[in-house]
Amino acid sequence: MSDGHRWLVLVLEAPLMAFGDVAIDHIGPTRDFPSLSMLTGLLGNALGYGRGDGDKLQALQDRLVFAARRDREHPAGLLTDMQNAQLGEDKRGWTTWGVVEERAGGSLNAPHRRQRDYHMDGSVSVVLRLTGAGSGLDIDRLAAALDRPARPLFIGRKPCLPSGPLRRAVIVAATAFDALRLVPGDGDLRAVWPVGEGPETGASVDRILDLPDRRNWRTGLHGGTRKVVEGWINPERAAA
Numbered sequence: 222m223s224d225g226h227r228w229l230v231l232v233l234e235a236p237l238m239a240f241g242d243v244a245i246d247h248i249g250p251t252r253d254f255p256s257l258s259m260l261t262g263l264l265g266n267a268l269g270y271g272r273g274d275g276d277k278l279q280a281l282q283d284r285l286v287f288a289a290r291r292d293r294e295h296p297a298g299l300l301t302d303m304q305n306a307q308l309g310e311d312k313r314g315w316t317t318w319g320v321v322e323e324r325a326g327g328s329l330n331a332p333h334r335r336q337r338d339y340h341m342d343g344s345v346s347v348v349l350r351l352t353g354a355g356s357g358l359d360i361d362r363l364a365a366a367l368d369r370p371a372r373p374l375f376i377g378r379k380p381c382l383p384s385g386p387l388r389r390a391v392i393v394a395a396t397a398f399d400a401l402r403l404v405p406g407d408g409d410l411r412a413v414w415p416v417g418e419g420p421e422t423g424a425s426v427d428r429i430l431d432l433p434d435r436r437n438w439r440t441g442l443h444g445g446t447r448k449v450v451e452g453w454i455n456p457e458r459a460a461a
Contacts, residue, residue, distance in 0.1 A: 227360050228400040230390040231347040231367070232292075237300065237339040239377030251299065251338040251377070254289040254413045255347060256434035258443065259377055261285060264363060269371030278438035280356065287349035288397035288414035290454055292406050295341040304335040337378070348392070348400040364388050398454065406456040416448040426452040 233255065240259060242250040261282040270277050351359060367374075367388040375381045394400035398419025401412060420426055428451050435445035 225393045225395040225399070226350045228348040228350050228392050228394055228397070229360050229364055229388065230392060230400075230404055231349070231387045232389050233345040233347060233376050233387065234343070234384045235376050235381050236342060236384070238343055238345070238381050239337065239339050241377060247335050249335065249337045251340060252434075253291060253340075253411070255287075255345065255377075256432075257282060257285060257287070257447065258434055258436035260287060260347070260349065261436070261438070263374060263376070264366070266372050266374055267363075267366040267370040268358075269366075275439040275441075277356070281351075281358065282436065282438065284351040284353055284358075285349060286352060286397060286415060286418065287347055288401045288412060288418065289348075290346045290401050290404070290406065290410050290412040290456070291343070292346055292410060293342070293344035295343060297341065300339045300341050302337045302339065304333070304337065306333045339378075339381070346401065346404045346406065348394075348397055348404065350397075360391060364391065401454050402456050404456055405458060406454075407458060409453045409455050411451070412454040413449050413451050416450060419450060420452070421450055425454070426450055428452075 238251075239249075240252045240255045242252045242256075261278055264285075265274070265278045265281060268277075268281075270281075349363075351363070368386070374383060374387065376383055389404075392400055392403050394403055396418045397414045398412075401414065416429060421429060429448060430451065431446040432449045433443065433446045435447060436443050437445070
């Protein structure tokens with residue numbers, strides 16, 4: 222195919238993965254597919270962006286277009302982890318950027334309780350591209366950063382280390398839906414793609430929804446939605 226956009230193909234696989242959904246109090250659920258903000262953070266980590274690089278992360282998120290497909294489901298569903306910890310003021314933590322992290326705040330000695338959901342032994346294919354141009358960042362630079370990331374990568378949460386390299390290929394296709402069909406797989410597979418990047422009616426479509434997965438990287442808060450299609454893709458069959 223000579224016409225279309227260049228798409229970077231990623232395969233997310235790990236013993237545990239988390240695609241954060243809207244959290245309420247101490248409960249951290251997971252969606253079935255990666256979010257826009259999660260992929261922005263993953264790519265930004267590979268590029269070496271830090272927490273203070275809000276403008277760079279915002280520019281990356283604003284340019285990012287992607288679709289995702291669930292290639293393997295664990296028959297037991299989700300793993301729910303209940304975490305209870307008593308953390309004092311003197312507790313310190315290791316960080317991936319090599320700086321000791323200390324605790325602060327008004328509840329230093331209070332017990333911390335969290336509930337976190339994870340996908341077990343899953344496999345999710347992602348195709349992504351960048352719109353427009355800016356700061357010399359393109360698909361080739363993203364691919365190089367994923368091959369040699371500036372810091373260790375994780376899929377959603379720090380315990381979720383990938384089972385292998387994330388980047389698989391660069392392909393050419395007109396839409397995200399078309400690109401995802403070119404990634405080999407077996408059978409009808411659940412998928413999500415942006416409105417305008419694939420069918421919006423017909424047998425392939427389950428629903429269209431406003432997804433609240435945009436992050437304001439300058440303030441550190443989530444806000445804003447985008448329209449996505451959830452449905453099914455029958456991809457090219459994997460080679461025997």
